[in-house]
Amino acid sequence: MTERIVICTQELVKQFNTRGGTVAAVDGIDLQVRRGETFGLIGPDGAGKTTATRVILGLLRRTDGRSSILGHDSMDDTYAIRACVGYVAQQFALPGDMTVMENIRFFANVHRVGRKERRQRIPKLLEFAGLDGFTSRPARLLSGGMKKKLALACSLVHQPQVVMLDEPTLGVDPVSRREFWNLLGILRAERELTIFVCTPYMDEAERCNRVGLMYRGKLIAHGTPAEVKGLVPGRLIEFTPSDFDRAMALVTGLEGVLEVQTYGLMLHVFVDETATRQQEIQCALSAQGITCKGMGEIEPGMEEAFIGLVRRARDSQ
Amino acid sequence: MLESLRRLGALIQREMIQLLRDRTTLGIALAIPFVELFLFAYAVDLTVDHIPTAVADLSLDDQSRALINALETAGYFDMDVYVADEEQVIRAIDAGQVRAGVVIPPGFSAQVERGNAQALILLDGSDSFTVQSGYSAASSIAQDRAMELMVKNTGRAGSRAGSSGSNLSGNLPISSPIRILYNPTMDDLTFIVPAMAGILLQLLAVNLTALSVVRERELGTIELLLITPARPMELMVAKMVPNILVTSLAMANIVLFSVYWFGVPFQGDPWLFAWLSLLFLVSGLGLGLLISTVAQTQKQAQQISMLLMLLSLLLTGFIYPRAPMPPLVQAVGNLIPLTYYVRIVRGIFTKGIGLTYIWNDVLALATYGAVVMVIAAATFKKRLD
Ligand SMILES: Nc1ncnc2c1ncn2[C@@H]1O[C@H](COP(=O)(O)OP(=O)(O)OP(=O)(O)O)[C@@H](O)[C@H]1O
Ligand SMILES: [Mg+2]
Numbered sequence: 001m002t003e004r005i006v007i008c009t010q011e012l013v014k015q016f017n018t019r020g021g022t023v024a025a026v027d028g029i030d031l032q033v034r035r036g037e038t039f040g041l042i043g044p045d046g047a048g049k050t051t052a053t054r055v056i057l058g059l060l061r062r063t064d065g066r067s068s069i070l071g072h073d074s075m076d077d078t079y080a081i082r083a084c085v086g087y088v089a090q091q092f093a094l095p096g097d098m099t100v101m102e103n104i105r106f107f108a109n110v111h112r113v114g115r116k117e118r119r120q121r122i123p124k125l126l127e128f129a130g131l132d133g134f135t136s137r138p139a140r141l142l143s144g145g146m147k148k149k150l151a152l153a154c155s156l157v158h159q160p161q162v163v164m165l166d167e168p169t170l171g172v173d174p175v176s177r178r179e180f181w182n183l184l185g186i187l188r189a190e191r192e193l194t195i196f197v198c199t200p201y202m203d204e205a206e207r208c209n210r211v212g213l214m215y216r217g218k219l220i221a222h223g224t225p226a227e228v229k230g231l232v233p234g235r236l237i238e239f240t241p242s243d244f245d246r247a248m249a250l251v252t253g254l255e256g257v258l259e260v261q262t263y264g265l266m267l268h269v270f271v272d273e274t275a276t277r278q279q280e281i282q283c284a285l286s287a288q289g290i291t292c293k294g295m296g297e298i299e300p301g302m303e304e305a306f307i308g309l310v311r312r313a314r315d316s317q
Numbered sequence: 318m319l320e321s322l323r324r325l326g327a328l329i330q331r332e333m334i335q336l337l338r339d340r341t342t343l344g345i346a347l348a349i350p351f352v353e354l355f356l357f358a359y360a361v362d363l364t365v366d367h368i369p370t371a372v373a374d375l376s377l378d379d380q381s382r383a384l385i386n387a388l389e390t391a392g393y394f395d396m397d398v399y400v401a402d403e404e405q406v407i408r409a410i411d412a413g414q415v416r417a418g419v420v421i422p423p424g425f426s427a428q429v430e431r432g433n434a435q436a437l438i439l440l441d442g443s444d445s446f447t448v449q450s451g452y453s454a455a456s457s458i459a460q461d462r463a464m465e466l467m468v469k470n471t472g473r474a475g476s477r478a479g480s481s482g483s484n485l486s487g488n489l490p491i492s493s494p495i496r497i498l499y500n501p502t503m504d505d506l507t508f509i510v511p512a513m514a515g516i517l518l519q520l521l522a523v524n525l526t527a528l529s530v531v532r533e534r535e536l537g538t539i540e541l542l543l544i545t546p547a548r549p550m551e552l553m554v555a556k557m558v559p560n561i562l563v564t565s566l567a568m569a570n571i572v573l574f575s576v577y578w579f580g581v582p583f584q585g586d587p588w589l590f591a592w593l594s595l596l597f598l599v600s601g602l603g604l605g606l607l608i609s610t611v612a613q614t615q616k617q618a619q620q621i622s623m624l625l626m627l628l629s630l631l632l633t634g635f636i637y638p639r640a641p642m643p644p645l646v647q648a649v650g651n652l653i654p655l656t657y658y659v660r661i662v663r664g665i666f667t668k669g670i671g672l673t674y675i676w677n678d679v680l681a682l683a684t685y686g687a688v689v690m691v692i693a694a695a696t697f698k699k700r701l702d
Contacts, residue, residue, distance in 0.1 A: 016702075059543060059701050078699065082546040093541040095331070097338040102331075109327030110545045112320060138338075154541075 006162055006194045007033035007056060011065035014048075014055045025051040027217030028065065033210075036192040038184065042205045042302075043214035044310065049198040050090055052214070053166050057087060069162060083111070086155030090166040090198075092147045094154065096140025100131055103139055104154050111158035121157060128183065129153040145176030152183065162194045163187075169204065181207055202302040211302075213309055220313040229300055232308040234258045234270040237278055239295035241267060247290050251281055261307050266294075268304055324547050328555030332529075336559045346525060347567050350517035354571055355578075357513060368451055370417040371398040371409040376425035384436060384459075388419065393454035406439060416441040417451050510581045511666040512635050512659045514571045515597070519655050520626050521567055522601030523608065525560040527618040530609035540701065549697040553690075557602045564598045572666075584669025593661050593679060600654040600686035606693040629655045654689075657682035 014026040025048040033039040041049050054060040056067045058078035066073070072080040094103050104125065108118045126132045129149040134142065139150060148168055155163055165184075169177040181204065187193045197208070205211050205225060212222040221228050241247030244265060251269055252260050256277045258270040271277035274297050285292055300308075336343060370388075374381050388394045394417060398409055406418035418439035428434035438455045533539040542552065572590075575581045583590075604625075612618035630636060632650035639647055639656070650656045657678045664675045672679065 054701065057544065059540065061700055061702055079546050079548075082544060087541070087544045089537065089540045089544075091537050093537045093539075095335055095538055097335050098331070102334055106327055106331050107545070109330070110324050110547055112323050151541075 004035050005032050006035050007031065007039070007067075007069050007196055009052075009056060009065065009067040012052065012055060012062060012067050013064035014051050014060060015063045024063075024217050026055060029212075029214070029217075029219045031212055031219065031222075033194060033196055035194055036188065037209040038188060038195040038197065038207070040205045040208035040211040041196065041198045041214055042200065042202070042211055042306065043198075044200060047214040048217040049214055050166055053087075053164055053196070053198055057081065057085065057164060083158070084161050086158070086160040086163040088148070088151045088155050088163070088165045088168050090170065092139075092151065094139050094147075094151060097138060099136050099138055100126070100142070100150055101135040103150060104157055107154045108157045113158055118157075121159070125153040125156060128186075130179070145172045145180070148172055148176075148180060149183070152180070156187070159191075160193075162196065164196045166198045167200065168197060169199070169201070177204075202306060205302045205306075213306065215310050215313050216317070218313070221309050225302055228309075229302065229305045232259075232270065232300055232305045234272050235274045236298050236300045236304060237269045237271055237274065237281070237295065238263070238266055238298045239269075239281075239292040240265055241285060241290050241292045243290045246288065247285055247292070250284055250288060250290075254280060254284060256280070259308055259311070261304060268298075270300075270304075270308065321548065321551060324545075325551045325555060328547055328551055329558050332555050332559045336563070343563065346521060346563055347570070350514070350521050350567050350571055351574065353517050354510070354513060354574065367395045368393060368417045369397045369415040370394040370419060371400055371406045371415040372396050373400050373402050373406050373418070373420045375402070375423040376421050378426040380426040380429045380434070381421040381436075384421065384425075385419065387458050388455065391454060391458055393451065393458075394419070403437065403439075410439060410441050417455075509636075510575050510579060511572075511662045512655075514568070514575060515655055515658045515662050516626070516629050516633075516635060518564060518568050518571065518594075518598065519601045519629060519653075519658075520622060522560065522564045522598050523605040523622050523625060524619070525563060526556050526602045526605030527608040527612065527622060528605075528615055529556055529560070530606065531612055531615050531618045535614060543699060543701065549699050550694050553606055553694060553697055556606065557599070560602050561595070561598060564602070565595065568594050568598065581666075583666055585665035586671065589672060590662075590665045593658075593665070593682070596679075596682055596686060597654055597658040597661070600682060600689060603686060603689035603693055604654065606697065607689055610693065610696040610698065625653065629653050632656070634659050651681075654682060654685055657685065 009029055009031045011028045011030065012026055013024060013028050015022045015024045027048070029052060031039075031041075041052065043049050051060065055062045056069065056074055058074040058081055062075060068074060068077075069081050069085055072084075074081065098106070101122075104122055105118070108122060113121065123132065126135060129152060131146060131150060131153065134146065139147065142150060152163075152165070152168065155165075169180050172180065184195055184197075188195060197204070199205060208225065210222065210224050211228055213220050213228065221231055223231075244262075244267075248260060248262070248267060251257055251267065254277075256272045258272060260270075261268040269277075269281065271281075278295060278297075282292065282295065372385060374385065385396060389396050396419075398415055400406055400409060403418075403420045406420055409415045410418055418437075420437040420439070422428070422435060422437075425434055425436070436459065438451070438459075440451045440455075530539075533542060547555075572583070576583050605622075608618055608621050608625075612621055628649065632639070632642070632646060633653055633656040634650070635655065639650060642650070660678045661675050661682065664670045664678075
């Protein structure tokens with residue numbers, strides 16, 4: 001059973017010493033990522049996703065707790081981890097002077113990939129990443145999406161069992177983002193690759209088998225996307241009021257309203273029961289001369305769940 | 318071991334590609350010590366000849382005129398001002414009108430005949446390069462004159478020279494006491510240029526490795542370097558190898574330039590010099606790596622290397638002799654590779670002496686290099702924090 005667990009952390013803590021004292025960027029998280037699954041670590045900016053990833057990889061020293069990949073301790077067996085894990089950093093971290101081919105060759109050589117395998121794998125990876133036409137282009141001249149794909153190709157050249165991707169689609173257009181996720185899907189299907197991905201995007205979170213919600217260094221929820229969505233109580237009503245600010249203030253105070261979120265010009269209102277509350281809200285608003293369009297119940301998505309859970313965590317802290 | 322070598326090969330290739338691709342940086346790295354040495358030596362060269370000089374000739378006879386002529390035709394002194402006595406010469410120097418003075422006492426010809434002639438040369442010590450070049454020029458000219466007169470003397474004295482001519486210098490008829498005003502000791506130019514090459518190369522070596530590591534940290538590329546299985550020692554060696562080539566090339570350039578352009582004579586064994594210079598460069602590169610473990614930004618690295626440059630000028634014996642310094646100050650000097658190299662370079666380059674005379678400095682430099690590498694390897698981070 002335990003050997004199906006690929007990435008494991010227990011009470012993992014990472015503190016930074018800053019001028020204002022110590023900051024706990026990771027504050028006791030317990031994670032388990034199983035073989036062959038895509039795990040999404042989601043959280044707002046500054047939640048500690050990057051820090052957690054780096055500590056698990058052994059790139060940062062941990063302050064407390066335990067963490068391991070494939071049974072190798074992050075601190076003690078750092079080099080064993082490096083041999084079987086691929087990593088794509090949040091920012092582009094390949095030398096821009098070197099060409100696409102030189103970059104990927106470097107990773108093949110430094111991982112001591114044999115000449116024969118190298119000849120097979122590199123063209124395949126480049127083709128797979130859509131970079132086969134750009135092999136002699138310096139990395140700095142690639143587009144944002146191509147840079148991410150190059151980084152992914154470099155992280156895969158030694159055929160790791162696990163890849164850890166830190167916001168791999170940051171600053172990438174929607175089409176490239178979809179392509180990127182399709183690539184990950186192929187990898188997972190072809191070789192049972194375990195994928196650990198940090199992302200602030202909710203649509204990407206929905207693509208994961210399981211997600212962990214991180215907020216201020218703590219894991220505030222985890223499970224399948226459906227389970228996480230189920231953690232937010234109540235039903236969701238959506239509508240567009242004619243006077244946004246007053247409507248929001250009004251609705252927040254009504255009986256049976258659990259939570260109000262803004263969504264562009266729309267309001268998302270969690271209520272304990274749909275039919276009667278919808279009536280009451282409509283009455284209360286029209287009494288104040290506010291009309292509303294398109295009122296109806298919708299399925300809560302990851303985004304609503306995320307906002308709801310983060311807000312609850314913030315209120316309880 | 319084999320694994321390590323293969324990783325090292327990949328890392329070195331990565332460094333070489335980047336080094337050769339960034340032509341501007343490479344060009345600047347090679348050109349800067351060159352230009353600095355050129356400017357420096359050219360500035361020295363300008364003050365060397367045609368030093369404005371005041372003359373007080375109290376004899377006004379054949380011999381005194383011949384000496385003044387000799388000083389002037391050699392090109393080092395320009396006899397701009399003729400005054401009445403020594404006091405006025407000093408006044409002219411004080412006023413900044415001239416930078417040197419010659420005083421010839423009355424009855425000079427007769428004294429030359431008797432073999433006890435004395436001429437006084439005064440130099441403006443506030444300008445150290447005038448002192449240096451004036452000193453060597455004047456003393457060699459006086460000596461030349463003396464030898465000439467000496468030959469005349471002995472020729473006239475005939476057989477007497479044959480029996481008692483064992484100690485020529487004791488019989489020099491002209492001695493010119495040289496009084497340096499304000500600043501009594503200076504090295505010779507030929508002593509300064511090779512050591513100057515050393516100080517410039519040290520700066521280059523330290524900067525190359527320190528900045529190359531710190532730049533990776535600033536760009537964030539260090540993260541994907543540390544995520545590879547490469548060990549800290551391999552990363553260090555890979556950072557050094559291409560820079561050994563660059564600094565060796567710069568060193569060879571500078572030495573050839575010193576010898577063929579400035580005419581600084583190279584007296585010693587070129588191979589011995591090459592090997593010891595390599596040892597010096599490696600120590601400098603190692604020191605750069607050590608600095609990179611402390612400095613977080615390129616600016617910090619540059620500040621540290623500027624401090625090192627300043628300490629090198631003051632504490633290594635490059636300009637000021639180390640012997641009179643307090644032990645603590647000497648100990649600080651011992652932390653700089655140039656301290657050992659200054660004596661080595663002067664020994665081999667200028668004096669032409671062999672390993673037997675400088676082995677303790679060579680041993681010290683080798684120990685220094687090894688210690689720096691060990692400390693750098695121990696502190697070189699295999700993590701980001
Ligand atoms: N080296 C450091 N020194 C001090 N504080 C740090 C350091 N690195 C990160 N932090 C702090 O730790 C917290 C978590 O940062 P981290 O980069 O892990 O967040 P993140 O979830 O990856 O955010 P983002 O989505 O913006 O990348 C932040 O408050 C950040 O300021
Ligand atoms: Mg991050």
